Amino acid sequence: MKNSLHISLNQKINAFLLIVIVNACQIGVGIHGFQRVVYQDAKQDAWIAVILSFIYAHFVAFIMIKTLKMFQDQDLYGIHQMIFGKYFGNFLNSLYVLYCSFAFVSIIINYKEVINTWVFPHLASSFLYISLLIIVIYTFTGGFRIIIGISTINFLFTLAIPIILLVPLKYANINSLLPILDNDMINLLKGVYSMTFTIAGFELINFIYPNVKEKSKVGKYVHIGLLTTLFVYLTTMLIALTYFNGEQLNKLIWATLSMLSMIKLPFFERIEILIICGWMIIILPNLCIYLWAAYRGVIRIKSISPNKFVWSFSIVIFILTLFINTRSQIEMVNNIFSKIAFIIVFIYPFILFIFALIKKLFTKRKVQNDETI
Amino acid sequence: MKQFKLIVSLLLSIVLVIGCADPKILERVGIVTLIGYDAGEEDKVTVTSVVRQVNPDYQSTVNTHTETEATGEKTRLKVNLESSKKIVAGQMRVVLFGEDIAKEGLDEMLHALIMNSEISTSIYVAVVEDSAQTLIEGQYKNVTDIGQHIYGIIEHNIEQQNAVSSTLHEVVRDFYSPLRDPLIPIVKKNGENIEISGTALFHKGAMVGEFPIEDTLYLMMVRGKFRHGTLELELPSEGLSAKDDLETIPISIDSIKSYRQMKLVDPAVPEFDLKVIVQCRLLEIHSSISTADRTIVEKLEKGINKILESEISRIVNKSIELHSDHFGFGEKYRADTRNAKLTEEEWHEIYKNLKVNVKVQSTIVRDGVFE
Structure with missing residues (x-):
């Protein structure tokens, strides 16, 4: 069993690149409509739910x-194997790999839906998937540092x-935020729960950790x-609450x-079209890091070259996404993913x-026992 | 290296193919710049659209099409059948509603407009006195593109605050709010001209009345921040003028800055204090009055306050009578009372008994260069 990673x-x-990552x-796609x-649960206190x-x-x-x-220099997959042993550890690892693939699918279908609704209503979704997947493959085969480079952009x-969202502030109505905290605590917590889909993603530090100097x-x-993300989410939430x-x-x-569809530039009337298309740059590192995390898990179970992995992964994802077409199906996928x-x-x-604490305690005792003998 | 070549060739083919995804070539489409809705027979809507076609060789042409169908999308199909080019709505600037359909209610039309991602929310909405079709199909001097013309009229007047701002976003926002009603300017065909003639009041999406154009200024003052606008007032001459032969003194003021404060005094009635603070500039006054005298200026300010107060009270009371809460009293009420859980019906019930105390505080900041 190959347990330690050699990077x-x-x-x-x-380490400072972790801010960017x-x-x-x-x-990713959550910010479009979170x-x-x-709001459905937390009403005018939605911004408090975000915080x-x-x-x-x-x-x-x-x-x-x-x-x-x-665990020095280990990622989550290694920790699983160390705590739970080879078989159960690998079982948990494969669950995590499935989770990463699920996240990948959910991002890609949500982005496709936005493109199809706002920009190209008649564009075949398979065409979009193929173009997205090819760019992902291209970035992924470039290696870890390329993925991080794209995250920086x-x-x-x-x-x-x-x-950009300062422009709609002109129509803001501050009364919509009042009265503050006029809801049940339970509804507010439900609002916090609804943030899951949007806020998920930082769990990937579990896999990036060994690569940090x-x-x-x-x-x-x-x-x-996390604070910079909070800043972005909080401003979009506050502006949306007052604007609408x-x-x-x-x-x-x-x-x-x-x-965004309110903003008009003298030389570009519908700025949201440009931003939606440019959003590909925002979801690209998102997709790549999930893919990369899945790959890290897969090589623990079976050694496979990155090229082979990424091509077969993309083909499987492409076939899977073909089954998800309507808005209600996408909503369903999002709900399951949230849970x-x-x-x-x-x-x-x-x-x-x-579990890690217990494991640590046992190994310490074992070491002490060994020493006494 | 082999893989790199493969990827590059795939990407290249993508770039080449994506150009053909959904082409809309300017010379091959008809651009809808304006749409007018009227009530047709049997619950149908009559849609009049202004279509501009860009021609590389000649001047671009503007046509109007009128169709009556149950849904807007079906009329679009019919216009397409008549037109030599594909009809697209992405450049639409103005939506007009005929008076009859506005009185029936704008629910379905507004919903259809906001659902369509092709249409920007920054377009303007206006109500037409009489029918939208006659306004759009009318002949006007020196107007080649009626769509652009109406857009120009509405846009610059809203920018200058001569009319209430009615972007699709604002109208839909107030429309979906259970506690607020939209306010939309009215345009009118006046012989060979088109003009803004007033402001339409709504209750639950249906037009219930209108304010003449002279009242727009007061409306704007109560609605919030206000920067432009000239007022002609007639003040009683008592104690102001040295000459006794004048009964009233006409003065003209120009509002420099105005803002309003709304305060809920008593939630039980409910009673609101509405305070409008106006800083104005004196433009015209009778020559016998010296504005160098501080007491005279104070008297003038008092006179202005009194007139503005009565005018604003009149407008607020008219809105209450017509059950149209376009000033946002309901939103303020909800914002200031805890655990109110106000529903739309409850608020409309309460709104009938609303009491508003209007207070105006005006300051003459400066007058001209000659006392």
């Missing part, structure tokens, strides 16, 4: 990093979103990364894109942490 120095990255993993989902969900995410990230630090792009700084930069009326927000599928992601991202790290 050459040229595959390692500086966390941001790239989190911001306002509606959160609460991020407080929880910070806590989860803290636990994740604690667990990772117990994506980072600049996402930070521009709040600036300065391990001691990981925590700091992951938290900064509540009832209207309830019916809007992609509130962020609808806000699974909630367990995997927000609950499982705690369970793993407890």
